[in-house]
Structure formats: structure tokens, C-alpha cells
Amino acid sequence: xxxxxLLSLTGISKSxxxxxxxxxxxxxxxxxxxxxILGENGAGKSTLIKILSGxxxxxxxxxxxxxxxxxxxxxxxxxxxxxxxxxxxxxLAPHLTVEENIMLGQEESRFGLVERKKNQARIKRVLExxxxxxxxxxxxxxxxxxxxxxxxEIARALxxxxxxxxxxxPTSSLSQEDTRRLFEIIRKLRAEGTGIxxxxxxxxxxxxxxxxxxxxxxxxxxxxxxxxxxSVEELIQLMIGRRMSELFPRLxxxxxxxxxxxxxxxxxxxxRPVDLELRRGEILGVAGLVGAxxxxxxxxLFGLDKLEKGLVVVSGRQFRPSYTAxxxxxxxxxxxxxxxxxxxxxxxxxxxNLTLSRLKPxxxxxxxxxRRQTTAASEWMSRLGIRARSPEQKLWTLSxxxxxxxxxxxxxxxxxxIFLLDEPTRGIDVMSKAQIYELMGxxxxxxxxxxxxxxxxxxxxxxxxxxxxxHRGQLVEVRPAADWTEAxxxxxxxxxxxxxxxxxxxxx
Amino acid sequence: xxxxxxxxxxxxxxxxxxxIFSLMPEVSDRFLNLANIKSVATQSVIVALCALGMTLIIxxxxxxxxxxxxxxxxxxxxxxxxxxxxxxxxAALAGVxxxxxVGFLNGFFITRLRLVPFIVTLGMMGIARGLAKWVARNQKIxxxxxxxxxxxxxxPRPSWLLVSPxxxxxxLFSLVMAVLLRKTVFGRHAFAIGSNELTARLCxxxxxxVKVAVYSLSGLLCGxxxxxEFSRLTVGDPTVAMGLELDIIAAVVIGGGSLSGxxxxxxxxxxxxxxxAFLRNGCTMMGWPNYFQEIIIGAIIIAxxxxxRLRHRQE
Numbered sequence: 001x002x003x004x005x006l007l008s009l010t011g012i013s014k015s016x017x018x019x020x021x022x023x024x025x026x027x028x029x030x031x032x033x034x035x036x037i038l039g040e041n042g043a044g045k046s047t048l049i050k051i052l053s054g055x056x057x058x059x060x061x062x063x064x065x066x067x068x069x070x071x072x073x074x075x076x077x078x079x080x081x082x083x084x085x086x087x088x089x090x091x092l093a094p095h096l097t098v099e100e101n102i103m104l105g106q107e108e109s110r111f112g113l114v115e116r117k118k119n120q121a122r123i124k125r126v127l128e129x130x131x132x133x134x135x136x137x138x139x140x141x142x143x144x145x146x147x148x149x150x151x152x153e154i155a156r157a158l159x160x161x162x163x164x165x166x167x168x169x170p171t172s173s174l175s176q177e178d179t180r181r182l183f184e185i186i187r188k189l190r191a192e193g194t195g196i197x198x199x200x201x202x203x204x205x206x207x208x209x210x211x212x213x214x215x216x217x218x219x220x221x222x223x224x225x226x227x228x229x230x231s232v233e234e235l236i237q238l239m240i241g242r243r244m245s246e247l248f249p250r251l252x253x254x255x256x257x258x259x260x261x262x263x264x265x266x267x268x269x270x271x272r273p274v275d276l277e278l279r280r281g282e283i284l285g286v287a288g289l290v291g292a293x294x295x296x297x298x299x300x301l302f303g304l305d306k307l308e309k310g311l312v313v314v315s316g317r318q319f320r321p322s323y324t325a326x327x328x329x330x331x332x333x334x335x336x337x338x339x340x341x342x343x344x345x346x347x348x349x350x351x352x353n354l355t356l357s358r359l360k361p362x363x364x365x366x367x368x369x370x371r372r373q374t375t376a377a378s379e380w381m382s383r384l385g386i387r388a389r390s391p392e393q394k395l396w397t398l399s400x401x402x403x404x405x406x407x408x409x410x411x412x413x414x415x416x417x418i419f420l421l422d423e424p425t426r427g428i429d430v431m432s433k434a435q436i437y438e439l440m441g442x443x444x445x446x447x448x449x450x451x452x453x454x455x456x457x458x459x460x461x462x463x464x465x466x467x468x469x470x471h472r473g474q475l476v477e478v479r480p481a482a483d484w485t486e487a488x489x490x491x492x493x494x495x496x497x498x499x500x501x502x503x504x505x506x507x508x
Numbered sequence: 509x510x511x512x513x514x515x516x517x518x519x520x521x522x523x524x525x526x527x528i529f530s531l532m533p534e535v536s537d538r539f540l541n542l543a544n545i546k547s548v549a550t551q552s553v554i555v556a557l558c559a560l561g562m563t564l565i566i567x568x569x570x571x572x573x574x575x576x577x578x579x580x581x582x583x584x585x586x587x588x589x590x591x592x593x594x595x596x597x598x599a600a601l602a603g604v605x606x607x608x609x610v611g612f613l614n615g616f617f618i619t620r621l622r623l624v625p626f627i628v629t630l631g632m633m634g635i636a637r638g639l640a641k642w643v644a645r646n647q648k649i650x651x652x653x654x655x656x657x658x659x660x661x662x663x664p665r666p667s668w669l670l671v672s673p674x675x676x677x678x679x680l681f682s683l684v685m686a687v688l689l690r691k692t693v694f695g696r697h698a699f700a701i702g703s704n705e706l707t708a709r710l711c712x713x714x715x716x717x718v719k720v721a722v723y724s725l726s727g728l729l730c731g732x733x734x735x736x737e738f739s740r741l742t743v744g745d746p747t748v749a750m751g752l753e754l755d756i757i758a759a760v761v762i763g764g765g766s767l768s769g770x771x772x773x774x775x776x777x778x779x780x781x782x783x784x785a786f787l788r789n790g791c792t793m794m795g796w797p798n799y800f801q802e803i804i805i806g807a808i809i810i811a812x813x814x815x816x817r818l819r820h821r822q823e
Contacts, residue, residue: 324712324713325713327712334710336706342706344707345704345770346704347770348699348700348704348770352696352700353707356707356708357710357712363693368690370690
């Protein structure tokens with residue numbers, strides 16, 4: 001290789017107990033390039049990041065930065081030696097100001113007193129470089145949008161003069177606009193000679209922003225190359241180790257009678273009332289930008305947000321969403337978009353999480369039968385292919401994909417008829433995604449109904465029968481999936497304008 | 509299995525405390541004899557009853573700083589009611605009911621005003637204590653002796669009871685609460701709320717209702733503890749149990765309860781209560797000064813929580 005790498009890893013291995021997580025991984029990063037690390041959840045990406053950051057020590061192998069052996073004593077030492085990691089969950093103190101957050105641990109000071117002027121000048125320079133001069137150093141971070149918070153996090157890395165930036169799923173909670181701006185920043189940093197390691201599940205994004213890629217599978221390097229010479233299909237194949245014949249398996253299903261009818265449903269967090277019909281055996285996709293009101297609509301329907309007006313009819317019976325217990329009784333089930341914060345009780349075990357919404361079958365004269373509960377949970381584990389040591393395992397020890405399957409298993413266990421799924425495939429590996437698509441198809445074939453909210457257009461087009469688009473708190477348009485394209489969906493989501501084409505076969 | 513291994517720490521602590529004092533030549537013969545154990549158990553009844561309720565609250569992610577004030581209010585009300593000429597049974601029920609009302613109000617304010625339990629119960633701590641002093645006109649209320657005052661004697665009158673009725677009451681309610689916490693839907697819902705309230709709501713748990721019930725139930729137990737306190741003191745003392753709420757919380761925490769909710773057990777809490785009770789008793793026998801006990805108990809709280817944290821990291 002003509003150019004000397006900025007960072008090189010050779011033969012990095014790491015195991016936890018008897019479980020090898022990384023097996024002789026080689027990796028190198030040059031200055032001024034974006035190198036993507038890809039792999040399913042559990043492939044070893046996070047472990048590799050933690051080794052880079054200094055949080056874990058490798059069992060074997062060498063790390064070299066610019067010709068100097070890199071052996072960090074801990075994350076702080078790693079940062080001092082030039083590696084800054086920006087994690088998926090941003091590590092900012094919400095009550096402190098932008099300035100305080102950026103300078104935390106690296107304040108310019110004299111005799112213990114913070115020299116604000118010097119700090120401010122440094123921050124101004126960095127924020128200008130990042131094309132975000134509008135972020136004031138004096139406002140508390142909690143008042144910033146997620147996108148702006150990420151900029152602050154990057155600014156912190158730059159102030160510490162990091163030469164290597166590791167970004168772990170940086171766009172998973174960003175809107176498309178913020179993602180575009182983030183890419184501009186990445187390109188600018190690359191031009192300045194910074195080496196960027198980019199970890200993401202969004203393969204299209206990787207193809208757009210990265211120069212090279214390395215795919216990990218089961219802790220080993222499964223492939224590497226130049227992004228301009230590869231394709232999404234090839235990357236997926238490398239990640240899962242076999243050809244993905246059908247990413248969106250389609251099970252035949254026919255829409256039946258109307259199971260859910262909303263008229264004028266509106267909560268305080270929605271700007272316009274929503275009218276919508278859902279049939280048995282139907283998957284209704286919901287597209288829109290982040291904050292367009294899709295989640296708010298589901299929450300109002302499920303009784304999580306207070307319904308201000310409107311009427312819901314489920315299977316011919318009127319019903320006013322109030323308590324979630326009532327909604328569940330009527331056959332509704334909701335999967336939260338945020339499984340870490342809301343969807344799952346991570347400190348509880350798998351059994352409790354799975355059965356919490358329907359404990360009745362395990363109660364005899366007021367007493368709960370824990371053993372029958374555990375047995376039932378094991379059955380669901382094998383039915384959905386949830387990988388865990390035991391049903392008593394605490395949920396935070398499972399991978400994202402397995403956690404999501406537990407959340408879905410809960411809805412199946414509570415015998416829901418109408419599945420309200422809010423971003424069910426966010427942040428999980430490709431195999432689990434495919435299983436969730438298949439599950440949705442099975443539900444429809446079983447004459448149940450699904451509302452599927454997603455920001456990932458290919459999966460909406462691949463799975464849904466009809467797709468509704470939300471824009472600024474308002475339902476803009478519903479059409480059969482076949483009448484939409486990625487471009488027309490995007491246009492409707494961004495502009496909120498109905499396109500000219502009339503829907504076919506949906507005329508009254 | 510796991511539930512049992514989680515209790516190993518507190519049990520080892522209890523055995524350690526007991527064996528240390530048993531090995532002290534000065535007190536060994538007096539410490540580990542039946543009469544002393546009985547007396548320690550009797551002394552633990554009041555803290556234990558409050559700690560049962562506190563376990564429920566802490567499991568559901570809350571805290572109750574008003575427990576000791578609540579107890580004092582109930583204690584005063586029992587004496588006041590007896591002086592009014594009410595039958596002892598009714599007086600005792602009034603004490604328990606008052607505790608329940610205070611607990612209900614805690615739950616009501618926490619759920620309706622959406623305030624954190626720490627603040628609401630901090631306020632209620634002052635309110636209940638103030639009410640107790642008001643009712644008692646800032647002094648002890650003397651009351652004629654009745655069967656209530658025999659609940660806490662060391663040698664019970666029908667001698668086939670073996671230990672004081674108070675201990676039996678403690679055992680009974682411990683069993684009831686353990687079953688409630690582990691074997692009922694209500695208990696599972698309390699754990700779920702403490703573990704992640706948003707998830708509980710998503711799963712159809714009526715979180716507000718459960719919380720009000722949790723605080724009310726705990727209040728009832730504090731009221732009962734107040735009756736026991738009156739039984740022991742034979743007067744209604746509005747300044748009794750000052751600062752006891754911290755002992756109660758400490759017992760739960762030593763027994764494996766987590767202040768961030770979702771964890772705790774009745775057996776663990778009882779072990780926590782007994783660790784503190786035996787320690788106090790042993791120190792007193794040794795003639796060690798009061799401040800020495802305080803330092804040791806403080807150190808034990810920190811050690812217990814540290815060990816618990818380490819155990820969790822291993823999981």
C-alpha cells in the first residue's frame with residue numbers, strides 16, 4: 001500500500017468467557033478517508049469500537065496509530081491519543097450549555113478558573129467549520145434538536161483534536177435533512193485529513209459516504225473493498241453469509257372486512273384530525289418525515305396520548321381510546337418506536353417483558369403461576385427464534401434484534417388483532433429485519449391487520465399493501481403501494497402535496 | 509434459583525453480625541440466648557412493619573419519607589381515641605385507617621400532580637408530624653391501659669403464643685406481603701412500574717391506580733406500626749420515631765432493594781431489619797457508645813449497596 005495508514009489493527013482478538021467475539025481482525029484506516037464497518041448485530045462491531053475507544057482491552061493483536069503503538073489505558077486515554085468515538089446514544093449532559101459540554105474535561109483554565117473567552121473563541125471556530133455557526137454556545141443542550149446535538153458531539157471531538165473519528169450509527173435518529181448536513185460535515189473532515197470510521201445499518205448511506213468498507217461476520221472479516229465497486233445486495237450477502245433471495249418475502253393475503261375505522265381522530269400533539277380505514281389481512285404502511293405526526297397518531301389510537309376528539313370503531317364496536325388496558329382488551333397492540341426507553345423494561349427478564357400485557361392465563365384464584373409463565377415464554381422464544389440462554393435472562397443482555405422480537409412476541413402473546421408497529425426494524429440486523437417482514441406477512445395471512453410506520457422507504461414499498469403519508473401532523477394521502485415509488489413517497493412526505501395520479505380501484 | 513442467590517449477601521451479613529457478637533467473650537452468653545433474640549425480634553416489629561410497605565414502594569420505583577411521621581400520627585390518634593372513650597379495637601382501627609389515608613394522599617398527589625415521590629412525601633412528612641403534634645397539643649397523651657398494650661410484651665399472656673403477639677403480626681404480614689409481591693398480578697405490575705413505567709403503561713398496566721394502591725397499602729402498614737408503637741409506649745407521643753424513615757429505607761436497601769426501582773424482596777428487607785436490630789443490641793450490650801453504632805450501620809449500608817452493584821455487574 002503506497003500510503004502509510006493512520007491507524008492499523010492486526011490480528012485483534014477478543015473473547016468473553018469461552019465466547020470469541022473477535023477473531024484475528026485486521027483493519028486499517030488512512031487519513032482523509034471514510035471507512036465503513038458493516039455487519040449484523042452481534043458480528044463484533046461494537047466490541048471493535050470499544051477496543052478502539054480503549055473501553056476494552058484486546059486479548060491479542062496490535063494497534064498502531066501513525067507508526068506508534070496504541071495501547072489505551074481507558075476511554076479517556078484513547079481520546080487523548082487521538083481517537084474520538086461518537087456513540088449511538090449521544091453522551092451529552094442535557095442541562096449544561098453547548099460550551100460546557102464541548103469543553104467538558106478540556107476546559108481552558110488558569111489557576112483553576114475557566115477562561116471563558118478562550119473557550120468561546122475555540123468553539124466558535126469549530127462550529128463555523130462544521131457549518132453550524134447558528135448554534136449558540138450559551139444555550140443548554142436539552143433545547144437543541146437531535147441533529148444539532150450530534151454536531152455538538154462532533155465539535156467536542158474536534159476541539160480535542162481527534163485525528164480519528166468513530167461514528168456508531170450516527171444517522172439512526174436523524175431526519176433526512178440532518179443526515180445530509182452530517183454528510184457535508186463528514187466530507188469536510190475527510191478533506192482536512194481526518195480518518196473516519198463509519199458504522200451503520202443503512203447500506204445506501206454507506207455507499208454514499210464511505211470510500212472503503214470492511215464487513216464483519218461472527219467476529220471475522222468476511223470481506224472488504226471499495227464502496228464504488230459494490231452494491232447493497234453484495235453487502236447484504238457478505239453480512240449474512242448467504243444470498244438473500246428475497247429480502248421482502250411476500251405471503252399471499254387478501255384484505256377482508258374493515259377492522260378499524262378512525263374518524264376525526266386527533267390528540268393535542270396532532271395538528272389535524274385523521275380519517276383512516278384498515279381491513280383485516282392488510283398491511284398499511286405509514287411514511288413521513290421524523291416528527292410528521294405518525295407516532296402521535298398511533299399513540300392517540302392506542303390511548304397513550306389523550307384523545308381530544310374523534311371516534312374509533314374496532315370490529316364494528318365504537319371505542320374511545322383512554323387507557324391502554326382498554327385498547328389491549330379491544331385487540332390493539334402497540335410496538336413503541338423506542339424500545340430502550342419505552343418499549344421494553346430492560347432490567348426485567350424476558351418472561352416478564354413478554355407476558356406483562358396479558359397475565360390472565362397464569363392466574364388461578366388470584367395467584368400467579370410463575371412456572372407456567374416461564375414455560376409459555378420459552379415456547380414463544382422458539383416460535384420466533386429469539387436467541388437467549390433462558391427465559392429468565394435480563395433483557396438488556398440480548399441483542400437489539402432479539403429484544404425487538406421479544407417486543408413483537410408480547411403483542412402476539414396478548415393476542416392482538418390490530419398491530420400498531422412504530423419503526424419495528426430500527427437499529428436491528430438484516431436477518432431479524434427479514435424475519436419481522438415475514439411475520440407481518442403471516443399476520444396479514446392470518447386475517448389480522450398491521451399498521452407499519454417506517455422511515456425506510458424500500459421496506460414500506462416491499463411489505464405494505466397500502467401506504468399513507470403524513471406531513472406536518474396531517475395525513476396527506478393513502479394509496480396502494482403499487483402506485484407509489486420512492487420518489488413520489490419522498491415528495492409527498494417533504495412537500496405534503498398530493499401527486500396528480502389518482503389511486504386505482506379505491507374510488508367510492 | 510436466582511431469587512435465592514440474590515439474598516445470599518444480606519444473609520451472610522446477618523450471620524456475620526450475629527457471629528461477631530457471639531464470639532465476643534464479654535457478651536457471648538447473653539447475646540445468643542432465646543430471651544435476647546426474642547427481645548430483638550420484638551424491637552424489630554415496628555421498623556419491620558413499615559419496611560414491608562417501604563419495600564413495595566421502592567420496588568415500584570418510589571420512596572416514602574413520611575413513613576415515620578405517619579407512624580407517629582397513628583400512635584397519637586390511638587391514644588386520643590381511647591381517651592375519647594372509644595373501644596380499644598376501634599381506636600386501633602382508627603390508627604391504621606389514618607395511616608392508610610396519609611398513604612392514599614401520597615399516592616394521589618404523586619399521580620395527579622405528577623410530582624416526584626421524594627417531594628410529595630417530604631411534604632407529607634412535615635404535614636403528618638405537624639398533625640400529630642396538633643392532635644396531642646404538643647405533648648404526650650396518656651391513655652388508660654388496655655389489651656393493646658399487651659401486643660408488644662416480651663412474655664405473652666396466653667403463654668402458648670411463645671412470643672409477643674406483635675411478632676406474630678409481623679410474621680403474618682410479611683407472608684402476606686411476600687405473596688402479594690411475588691405471586692399476584694398486582695405485585696408483578698408494581699415491579700414493572702419500578703422497572704420501566706413507560707413500558708408498564710404500554711402493556712396496559714394502570715400505572716396511576718397501582719401507585720395509589722401501593723402508597724395506600726404502605727400507609728396502612730405504617731398505621732399498624734403506629735398502633736404497635738402506642739402499645740409499646742402506652743402513651744401517644746407525637747415526637748416518636750423521629751428520623752426512623754431513614755432506618756426503614758436503609759433496611760430495604762441492605763436487603764437488596766434498589767432505589768431506582770424494580771428490585772427488592774420481603775425476605776431481604778426482613779434480613780436488613782434484623783441486621784440493624786442485632787447490631788444495635790450487640791453494641792448496647794458491649795457498652796459501646798451510640799455514635800459507634802451509627803458509624804457501623806452507615807458503613808454497612810454503603811457496603812451492602814456496593815456488594816449488590818458488584819453482583820449485578822457480574823450477571
